[in-house]
Amino acid sequence: MLMVDGLTCRFGTKTAVDNASFSIAPGAFVGVIGRSGAGKSTLLRLINRLAEPSDGRIVFQGQDVTALSGRELRQWRARSAMIFQQFNLIDRLDVLTNVLMGRLAEVPSWRSLVQLWPERDKALAMSALDQFDMASYAAQRADQLSGGQQQRVAIARALVQQPDIVLADEPIASLDPRNTKIVMDALLRINKHFGITVLCNLHSLDLARSYCDRLIGMSAGRIVFDGAPSELTEQIARDLYDLEANEVLGGEHVMPPPVSVPGLVGTVAA
Ligand SMILES: Nc1ncnc2c1ncn2[C@@H]1O[C@H](COP(=O)(O)OP(=O)(O)OP(=O)(O)O)[C@@H](O)[C@H]1O
Numbered sequence: 001m002l003m004v005d006g007l008t009c010r011f012g013t014k015t016a017v018d019n020a021s022f023s024i025a026p027g028a029f030v031g032v033i034g035r036s037g038a039g040k041s042t043l044l045r046l047i048n049r050l051a052e053p054s055d056g057r058i059v060f061q062g063q064d065v066t067a068l069s070g071r072e073l074r075q076w077r078a079r080s081a082m083i084f085q086q087f088n089l090i091d092r093l094d095v096l097t098n099v100l101m102g103r104l105a106e107v108p109s110w111r112s113l114v115q116l117w118p119e120r121d122k123a124l125a126m127s128a129l130d131q132f133d134m135a136s137y138a139a140q141r142a143d144q145l146s147g148g149q150q151q152r153v154a155i156a157r158a159l160v161q162q163p164d165i166v167l168a169d170e171p172i173a174s175l176d177p178r179n180t181k182i183v184m185d186a187l188l189r190i191n192k193h194f195g196i197t198v199l200c201n202l203h204s205l206d207l208a209r210s211y212c213d214r215l216i217g218m219s220a221g222r223i224v225f226d227g228a229p230s231e232l233t234e235q236i237a238r239d240l241y242d243l244e245a246n247e248v249l250g251g252e253h254v255m256p257p258p259v260s261v262p263g264l265v266g267t268v269a270a
Contacts, residue, residue, distance in 0.1 A: 006057065
């Protein structure tokens with residue numbers, strides 16, 4: 001069980017996350033939704049301890065994550081694997097080595113420096129790539145892959161960390177619709193097949209509704225909704241997304257008024 005209690009993060013006078021409290025049961029697929037700047041990324045980064053809380057506590061299976069340092073903190077970061085919008089692979093390294101980077105917390109640093117990975121870790125990495133149909137790319141440089149392929153490698157890297165929870169920060173924001181589905185399906189597999197808890201920031205409400213068992217809605221750093229997708233009414237969604245509502249809810253786009261261009265007959269859209 002992950003428990004977040006009164007979690008707050010201030011950057012100067014800006015409160016990015018404001019007194020957030022919730023618990024997540026093992027095996028859940030939870031979506032964090034809300035408009036841009038609501039505090040979704042900061043929330044995930046706090047849980048992974050990439051950002052420092054100003055107040056509040058994070059407790060995982062009885063262990064106070066907020067108090068960890070040194071080796072214990074490194075271990076927590078491995079157990080709460082992050083997946084980023086921009087994939088964060090090492091471009092010049094091959095795919096297999098990128099996945100093996102997920103084993104860094106378990107391998108003595110001298111071995112990783114000279115690329116002497118244990119055979120069982122290599123087998124684990126190949127099997128993780130195979131889960132997402134990426135095994136045939138093992139020897140290819142990461143920067144030769146498409147965005148969707150790179151994200152699948154990043155998900156394989158997260159899987160070999162053998163995490164308790166995967167924290168995915170807008171994992172499909174840079175992808176086209178086809179790759180969006182492939183990557184969301186890969187996360188669903190992480191969750192349903194491997195039983196790993198997934199906490200995923202999503203801008204798209206449609207995707208959040210289709211893939212998540214539960215949604216946490218954030219607005220101006222605060223949690224303003226926490227419930228099943230079926231409980232998220234159109235009105236709550238509109239309040240949550242404010243000016244972005246039409247775009248996110250797939251309604252009519254508000255087109256800017258036509259702009260007159262001197263010298264041209266008629267008008268063009270801005
Ligand atoms: N390191 C930082 N220093 C100062 N302000 C920050 C920092 N990180 C985030 N913020 C501010 O905190 C607020 C929440 O940002 P955050 O990135 O968590 O929101 P978000 O919901 O993930 O938005 P987006 O979807 O656009 O990434 C924003 O106003 C942002 O400008």
